[in-house]
Amino acid sequence: MSSLSMRDAFFGELYQAAQADPSICVLSNDQGAPSLDRFRSDLPEQFINVGIAEQNQIALAAGLSLSGRRVIVYGITPFVTLRCYEQLKVDVCIMRQPVILAGVGAGFGYGVAGPTHHALEDIATMRALSGMQVYCPSDSRDVGSLLRGCLQRKAPCYLRLDRECLEVAQRPARQPPSGLHVLHRGHTVGLVACGVMVHRALELAERLRERGLNPTIIDLYQLKPLPGSALRAALGQLDEVVTLEEHSLNGGLGSIVAEWLADSGLSMRLQRIGVADDQLYGYGDRPHLHRTRGLDVPSILAQLEDREFLSRHARGLVESCSTIEPAGGQAGTLGAVKGAA
Amino acid sequence: MIDTRIASLPAVVLAGGQGTRMRSLLGDLPKVLAPVAGKPFIAHVLGSLARAGLTRVSVSVGFGAAAVRQALGDRVAGLRVEYIEEAQALGTGGALRQAFEHLGRPGSLLAFNGDSFGEIDLTRLIEVHRSSGNAATLGLAEVADTRRFGRVVLSEDKRIEAFTEKAPGDRAPGWINAGMYALSDRVLESIPQGGAVSLEHDVLPGLVGKGLGGFPAVRRFIDIGVPEDYERASAHFSASPSAPARARAESPEQLEARARWLRHQVLDLGSRFGGHVASSLSCVELLVSLYFGAGLCLSPDGVRRDRILLSKGHAEAALYPILAQLGYFPAHWLESHYHRGEFLLGAHPDHHVPGVELSSGSLGHGLGVGAGLALGAERAGRDECVYVVLGDAECMEGSVWEAAMFAAHHRLGNLVAVVDRNGLGCLDHTRNYSGLSPFSPKWDAFGWEVICVDGHDLSALGAAVARQERPREAKPRVIIAETIKGKGVSFMENDATWHVRKLTPELARQALAEVGSPQ
Numbered sequence: 117m118s119s120l121s122m123r124d125a126f127f128g129e130l131y132q133a134a135q136a137d138p139s140i141c142v143l144s145n146d147q148g149a150p151s152l153d154r155f156r157s158d159l160p161e162q163f164i165n166v167g168i169a170e171q172n173q174i175a176l177a178a179g180l181s182l183s184g185r186r187v188i189v190y191g192i193t194p195f196v197t198l199r200c201y202e203q204l205k206v207d208v209c210i211m212r213q214p215v216i217l218a219g220v221g222a223g224f225g226y227g228v229a230g231p232t233h234h235a236l237e238d239i240a241t242m243r244a245l246s247g248m249q250v251y252c253p254s255d256s257r258d259v260g261s262l263l264r265g266c267l268q269r270k271a272p273c274y275l276r277l278d279r280e281c282l283e284v285a286q287r288p289a290r291q292p293p294s295g296l297h298v299l300h301r302g303h304t305v306g307l308v309a310c311g312v313m314v315h316r317a318l319e320l321a322e323r324l325r326e327r328g329l330n331p332t333i334i335d336l337y338q339l340k341p342l343p344g345s346a347l348r349a350a351l352g353q354l355d356e357v358v359t360l361e362e363h364s365l366n367g368g369l370g371s372i373v374a375e376w377l378a379d380s381g382l383s384m385r386l387q388r389i390g391v392a393d394d395q396l397y398g399y400g401d402r403p404h405l406h407r408t409r410g411l412d413v414p415s416i417l418a419q420l421e422d423r424e425f426l427s428r429h430a431r432g433l434v435e436s437c438s439t440i441e442p443a444g445g446q447a448g449t450l451g452a453v454k455g456a457a
Numbered sequence: 458m459i460d461t462r463i464a465s466l467p468a469v470v471l472a473g474g475q476g477t478r479m480r481s482l483l484g485d486l487p488k489v490l491a492p493v494a495g496k497p498f499i500a501h502v503l504g505s506l507a508r509a510g511l512t513r514v515s516v517s518v519g520f521g522a523a524a525v526r527q528a529l530g531d532r533v534a535g536l537r538v539e540y541i542e543e544a545q546a547l548g549t550g551g552a553l554r555q556a557f558e559h560l561g562r563p564g565s566l567l568a569f570n571g572d573s574f575g576e577i578d579l580t581r582l583i584e585v586h587r588s589s590g591n592a593a594t595l596g597l598a599e600v601a602d603t604r605r606f607g608r609v610v611l612s613e614d615k616r617i618e619a620f621t622e623k624a625p626g627d628r629a630p631g632w633i634n635a636g637m638y639a640l641s642d643r644v645l646e647s648i649p650q651g652g653a654v655s656l657e658h659d660v661l662p663g664l665v666g667k668g669l670g671g672f673p674a675v676r677r678f679i680d681i682g683v684p685e686d687y688e689r690a691s692a693h694f695s696a697s698p699s700a701p702a703r704a705r706a707e708s709p710e711q712l713e714a715r716a717r718w719l720r721h722q723v724l725d726l727g728s729r730f731g732g733h734v735a736s737s738l739s740c741v742e743l744l745v746s747l748y749f750g751a752g753l754c755l756s757p758d759g760v761r762r763d764r765i766l767l768s769k770g771h772a773e774a775a776l777y778p779i780l781a782q783l784g785y786f787p788a789h790w791l792e793s794h795y796h797r798g799e800f801l802l803g804a805h806p807d808h809h810v811p812g813v814e815l816s817s818g819s820l821g822h823g824l825g826v827g828a829g830l831a832l833g834a835e836r837a838g839r840d841e842c843v844y845v846v847l848g849d850a851e852c853m854e855g856s857v858w859e860a861a862m863f864a865a866h867h868r869l870g871n872l873v874a875v876v877d878r879n880g881l882g883c884l885d886h887t888r889n890y891s892g893l894s895p896f897s898p899k900w901d902a903f904g905w906e907v908i909c910v911d912g913h914d915l916s917a918l919g920a921a922v923a924r925q926e927r928p929r930e931a932k933p934r935v936i937i938a939e940t941i942k943g944k945g946v947s948f949m950e951n952d953a954t955w956h957v958r959k960l961t962p963e964l965a966r967q968a969l970a971e972v973g974s975p976q
Contacts, residue, residue, distance in 0.1 A: 161836060164832075166863060167862075167863070169859035169862070169863065171821075171825065171855070171856040171859055172825045172828075172856060172859035172860050172863055174825075175822055175824075175825025175826045175828070175829060175856065175860060176825055176826075176828055176829035176832070176860075176863065177829065178825075178826050178829060179825065179826040179827060179828060179829020179830040179831075179832070179833065180829040180830070180832060180833045181829070182814075182826070182829070182830055182833070183829065183830045183832075183833025183834055183837070184833060184837065185833050202819060203822065203825075203856070206816060206818075206819050206822055207816075207822055207825070207826055210807070210808065210816040211808040211815075211816050212808075270580055
């Protein structure tokens with residue numbers, strides 16, 4: 117486990133940036149964080165607790181931005197996205213103000229707090245806003261560079277941050293920022309995931325390898341603008357793709373990939389794993405919610421079984437495995453597939 | 458805001474020309490040094506580039522190089538200036554090729570004529586240039602008469618289709634090349650080195666159909682190519698609304714005349730194009746007081762200025778004539794662009810229309826944005842006032858009170874809310890369906906200083922809205938202006954149905970007769 121949460125990585129990076137740039141200003145909706153305490157005490161002029169008033173939080177952010185400040189809006193995800201949605205549209209997007217939204221609590225991250233605190237519609241809604249960029253990192257290591265990127269852009273950006281400390285996914289240490297990480301280069305099938313589901317995809321891939329498949333694994337952390345050419349380079353030769361998201365199936369990662377496939381004229385099968393429309397609102401801890409909503413590995417395997425995914429690709433495995441190419445640092449997984457073949 | 462991407466872009470100002478047509482006036486003085494409103498013309502150009510976000514430029518000098526260097530030095534309006542010297546006359550294209558090499562062959566280059574002035578959003582220019590993949594993107598200005606310049610023919614998707622020659626004939630409004638360019642390296646590489654090449658004549662025409670795009674958004678364009686325009690230039694700068702004078706505190710008689718004129722404008726626009734007539738009429742005196750009587754510093758450029766936010770966006774018909782009058786955009790936009798056309802002056806104002814500070818139309822946004830602006834100015838130590846014009850029915854939005862609480866807590870004494878209290882919503886009198894009353898005690902309870910005035914009495918309004926030197930950390934002020942929706946037109950006054958009704962030609966004639974002559 118990584119000891120650093122995305123939120124702490126975010127505020128760590130922001131502290132550095134704000135020391136160098138006094139125009140940076142954080143607006144919180146009465147939400148704190150231990151890692152924000154240092155920021156508040158050292159840089160009091162750059163922090164404003166706007167109170168529990170998110171419509172005003174976004175309007176203020178736009179006004180401060182118009183007056184020359186670089187504004188970061190912080191809060192639990194539903195309250196800085198849906199609660200103030202129209203302010204985001206009018207004050208931020210219509211007036212094209214480069215406000216950065218940092219929403220903590222992706223998906224079911226707030227578990228027992230219940231559906232008021234869950235964020236299962238945020239990708240769909242944020243990406244519907246014109247000009248709004250959407251990022252969903254899978255671990256704290258990407259958060260710093262994403263924030264630095266957002267600070268350089270002159271566009272509104274939404275960062276979907278997980279509440280929990282997630283493992284740092286294995287990948288080559290330095291990749292140019294292409295919008296996605298190719299965590300493993302396999303063949304025939306691919307897994308595309310974002311946020312916590314990247315870790316689920318890695319587990320799932322292990323299980324698929326046991327069954328003789330060697331999926332390509334993509335961490336698609338930049339959801340908008342979609343890195344189309346990098347996605348095409350990673351997925352273009354595959355027969356079937358599975359998307360995994362801790363988000364409603366309406367308008368999230370699966371929808372993004374489906375739209376991209378349709379628009380780019382690629383013909384490959386697509387299986388979307390996510391939260392069904394009638395499963396959005398529930399109470400329970402995160403593992404329970406994942407089990408009951410089909411987001412844990414056994415449920416995902418069962419769904420894929422139902423859709424004949426496994427039987428479809430078990431055939432012809434022996435012929436194709438001679439063409440496997442390893443991605444950097446992933447030789448071990450290649451061996452596993454060879455063993456299975 | 459300093460946009461770091463813009464600030465560091467390589468930019469060249471072309472100042473090597475001789476200005477033969479200006480010889481009669483300037484003698485041996487390089488054209489770019491022609492004195493205009495107290496300083497060399499090129500200093501105005503450099504000042505506008507600094508305001509647009511650049512932090513350094515290279516000035517390409519040729520004729521009169523030493524004089525230009527001496528006049529400008531190495532810093533103008535906060536802009537660092539370096540010089541690239543033309544050993545021989547290279548023309549605009551040749552000078553750019555030389556600068557391109559000098560600057561290390563950057564992927565793209567911004568270029569500006571030193572003898573023409575305009576205001577441009579460089580961030581958007583660069584966005585357009587990059588996203589379109591254009592070889593060259595030209596800043597275009599709209600002028601009432603293109604004959605002297607040659608017209609640029611622009612397609613729907615902003616491709617330049619042709620340059621028509623300077624020609625006599627009928628006065629023809631349209632787009633012209635404003636002498637502001639984003640150029641890609643492939644264009645610059647194609648310019649032959651070492652000889653005289655004209656960008657306008659030898660390079661750009663050959664790019665038509667090969668990635669030549671237009672950016673039709675240059676404002677306040679003027680050039681000093683010929684003596685007549687030079688004479689006009691002095692007036693352009695000295696009378697421009699960018700002159701940061703708190704001069705807009707006119708006499709009561711002037712304000713009365715403005716109000717009559719504006720009411721006439723509202724009805725005239727309303728009868729021809731529709732729009733929110735009754736809601737505009739209720740805040741005529743209010744807007745006249747703010748724009749012409751409050752002594753505000755309303756500079757259309759730069760961050761530092763007083764601001765008026767029309768949060769009740771459904772009073773656009775009273776706002777646009779004022780903005781045109783103040784020179785933010787040409788008056789003919791009211792004919793060509795209101796409810797139509799490219800630079801749409803919509804039924805609610807958009808932030809991207811020059812002079813409009815807030816995109817409104819959705820109610821309850823302005824006070825929060827205004828509080829952010831006021832707080833930003835206050836924390837930066839800038840003496841700026843922010844005025845937000847709200848409708849009273851708008852105050853049913855909860856977001857107004859979120860902002861009211863915030864502004865009072867932070868003691869934003871530089872924030873003024875002006876409420877057009879006409880007592881009418883879209884459907885009915887507010888007293889019949891809302892709990893707005895008691896209205897002023899609400900603001901008082903929220904920690905605001907409350908001033909109630911007759912919203913059609915210009916002298917009372919003038920005293921209430923006047924810009925005040927206030928101590929930091931004072932209460933925010935709210936001016937509750939009691940008004941009549943549809944004021945001045947008997948059949949509209951206090952009739953809710955006129956929120957959306959259209960004026961027939963006959964009713965328009967009657968209404969215009971009631972408000973009297975604009976003179």
